[in-house]
Amino acid sequence: MVLKLYVSQHLGGGGAIVAMVLAEKGIPYEPIFVDLDKKETKTPEFLAMHPFGQVPVIDDDGFILYESRAIGRYLAEKYADRGPALLPTGLQAKAIFEQAASVESSNFAPAFLKVVREALVKPRHGLPVDHAVIDETLVALAEKLDAYEAILDKQKFAAGNEFSLVDIFYLMYAPLLASRAGIDVMTKAERPNVTRWWNELIGRPAWVKLQAEGYN
Numbered sequence: 046m047v048l049k050l051y052v053s054q055h056l057g058g059g060g061a062i063v064a065m066v067l068a069e070k071g072i073p074y075e076p077i078f079v080d081l082d083k084k085e086t087k088t089p090e091f092l093a094m095h096p097f098g099q100v101p102v103i104d105d106d107g108f109i110l111y112e113s114r115a116i117g118r119y120l121a122e123k124y125a126d127r128g129p130a131l132l133p134t135g136l137q138a139k140a141i142f143e144q145a146a147s148v149e150s151s152n153f154a155p156a157f158l159k160v161v162r163e164a165l166v167k168p169r170h171g172l173p174v175d176h177a178v179i180d181e182t183l184v185a186l187a188e189k190l191d192a193y194e195a196i197l198d199k200q201k202f203a204a205g206n207e208f209s210l211v212d213i214f215y216l217m218y219a220p221l222l223a224s225r226a227g228i229d230v231m232t233k234a235e236r237p238n239v240t241r242w243w244n245e246l247i248g249r250p251a252w253v254k255l256q257a258e259g260y261n
C-alpha cells in the first residue's frame with residue numbers, strides 16, 4: 046500500500062520536511078490534505094493517530110508515526126539504500142549528527158517558530174501582531190546564525206561535510222518566512238558561509254520540485 050502523508054493545505058512546516066525526505070529518496074506517496082482551520086486534526090479519528098492533533102502524520106501500511114523529525118529518521122533508515130544517505134554511520138559521525146540535530150531543535154526551531162507565529166499565524170487569524178517580538182527574535186536568531194557562520198566555515202553542511210537529514214530539518218520554518226512574510230534570515234552578505242549552505246539546500250532538485258508543487 047502506498048505511504049499516506051497527512052499534511053495541511055498550506056504544505057509548509059513539518060509537512061515540508063517529510064515531503065523533502067520522500068522526494069530525496071524517490072519514495073511514492075499519497076498526500077492527504079487536512080484543513081487545520083476546520084479543526085480536522087481534532088476529530089476523534091485524527092486524534093487516534095496523533096494525540097496532539099497535528100500534522101504531519103504518516104501511515105506506512107498501517108504503521109502510524111507523527112513528529113516530522115521522527116518521521117524523517119524513520120524514512121531515512123527504512124530507505125537507507127535509496128537516494129542520498131541522510132543518516133551517518135559510525136559512532137562519532139552519529140554523535141556529531143545528533144549534536145547538529147539537537148542544535149536545530151533547541152537553538153533554531155523555537156526562535157523560528159516564534160517569528161512564524163507572529164508574522165504568519167496571528168495575521169491569518171486576525172490577531173494583532175507584536176512587531177517588537179518579531180524584531181527581538183530576529184536579533185536572537187542573527188546571533189545564532191553568527192555561530193553557524195563559524196561552523197559552516199569549517200564544514201559544508203549542518204552535520205559535517207555530507208548533506209544529511211539535519212539540513213532538511215532547517216526547511217521547516219525558514220522557507221515559510223521568506224516566501225510568505227518576506228523575512229529572509231538565511232542569505233545575508235555578512236554570513237557568506239550560511240548563505241552558501243542555504244542556497245545549496247534550497248537549490249536541491251528535490252526542493253525545487255516541491256516548491257513548484259506548492260511546498261515551502
Ligand SMILES: N[C@@H](CCC(=O)N[C@@H](CS)C(=O)NCC(=O)O)C(=O)O
Pocket residue numbers: 053057058059060081086098099100101111112113114
Ligand atoms: N513538532 C511537530 C510540530 C507539528 C505542528 O506544529 N504542526 C502544525 C502544522 S505545521 C499543526 O498541526 N498545527 C495545528 C495544531 O497544532 O492544532 C512536528 O515537527 O511534526
